[in-house]
Amino acid sequence: MPELPEVEVLRRDLDKETSGKKIKSVEVFDERSIKRNANVKAFVNALEGKKITSVSRTGKWLDLALDKTDHLVIHLGMSGQLLKATPKSEDPDHLKVRLSFTQGGALLFIDPRIFGEMAVLSGEEFAATEDIQDLGLDALDQQISWAEFGRMLMSRRTKLKSLLMDQKFIAGLGNIYSDEVLFNAGLMHDRVSNSLSAQEVRRLYRAVIEVLQEAVKYRGSTLSDGGYVDLFGKPGDYRQYHKVYDREGEACRRCRRPVVKAKISGRSTYYCEACQV
Ligand SMILES: [Zn+2]
Structure with a gap:
């Protein structure tokens, strides 16, 4: 998708x-x-x-x-x-x-x-x-302060992956980029949003911005199903830079342990057990 x-x-x-x-x-x-x-x-x-x-x-x-x-x-x-x-x-x-x-x-x-x-x-x-x-923050268009982002997180008591995928919270993040963002922030998918320290809030916000900007730079992610192509029919190149998504069993780019895939609420979720807390 x-x-x-x-x-x-x-x-x-x-x-x-x-x-x-x-x-x-x-x-x-x-x-x-x-x-x-x-x-x-x-x-x-x-x-x-x-x-x-x-x-x-x-x-x-x-x-x-x-x-x-x-x-x-x-x-x-x-x-x-x-x-x-x-x-x-x-x-x-x-x-x-x-x-x-x-x-x-x-x-x-x-x-x-x-x-x-x-x-x-x-x-x-x-x-x-x-x-x-009725859409939430557009992380590519609207820059907010990390303090404001922190207030958004603290006002909810939701597991981070579900929250990142909630279109009324942040618009446009789905299964791929929520996993990539959480890896980059060093946070587990099931951490509850209002349990984050100030430093973790900052890391999460920075990861949202950086992952999305990098993904645009490499023209998006095309998975093996070939579903996404650009206006000229060309696939995106960002898949090769994924840290966890669609990389089950491959070495974590940070610690070399195998990337884990789990089925959570019917969705595939990829993460590193050592690098994300
Ligand atoms: Zn790791």
């Missing part, structure tokens, strides 16, 4: 490739991918002839501004992909929506498992959409 770094990489790609382009035609191949709009006709009419003026991001929602008034929002869900189509490229499997541009080229939305979606929202609708507005 794409997490914050992967969505930010796509945002940057989309901003470069689609800002300033005018949407000539829209084809919807599966109505389930545009379920927030009334029907296919309404979705198509709201897009055709509009210009994409900029591309921003709220948590894991991509937000393409249309003529500076409406919003084309996109969520990739579990398995969604956005690809730039070249004139020669064949339609990929599970193609759900194609936006073709007046200037040539097209943007494809592919989604095998249909947990993702595209929607056109007016400014008012955008502001009233809880899924988008």
Whole structure:
């Protein structure tokens, strides 16, 4: 599942490739991918002839501004992909929506498992959409003080991994980056948030920022399922820098002991028993 770094990489790609382009035609191949709009006709009419003026991001929602008034929002869900189509490229499997541009080229939305979606929202609708507005701290966009972060942690009594994955606490962290953050902070997944010392709070906050920034720098994580690719179909390189995630039995990069994998609340959790307390 794409997490914050992967969505930010796509945002940057989309901003470069689609800002300033005018949407000539829209084809919807599966109505389930545009379920927030009334029907296919309404979705198509709201897009055709509009210009994409900029591309921003709220948590894991991509937000393409249309003529500076409406919003084309996109969520990739579990398995969604956005690809730039070249004139020669064949339609990929599970193609759900194609936006073709007046200037040539097209943007494809592919989604095998249909947990993702595209929607056109007016400014008012955008502001009233809880899924988008009700998100926590965006660790790539909003810098807060570690003291403020400490207050956020102390106000909760939740195990750290669950808290890091809570979208209302921090937007965009999932299974991969919560494990990487906790390793970098030297903290175990089941530590309770209000038990952290001031030094541990600082380490955790620094780890959140550093891991996400590094992951964006290496263009996100593509695991062996190949699920995530950038706008040009290329995998991210950050998987090779993972310290624990998807490295069961391999040597910890700090102490050389084998990385442990455990199933916790139905999720795979990776950690080092020696380096995390
Ligand atoms: Zn270790």
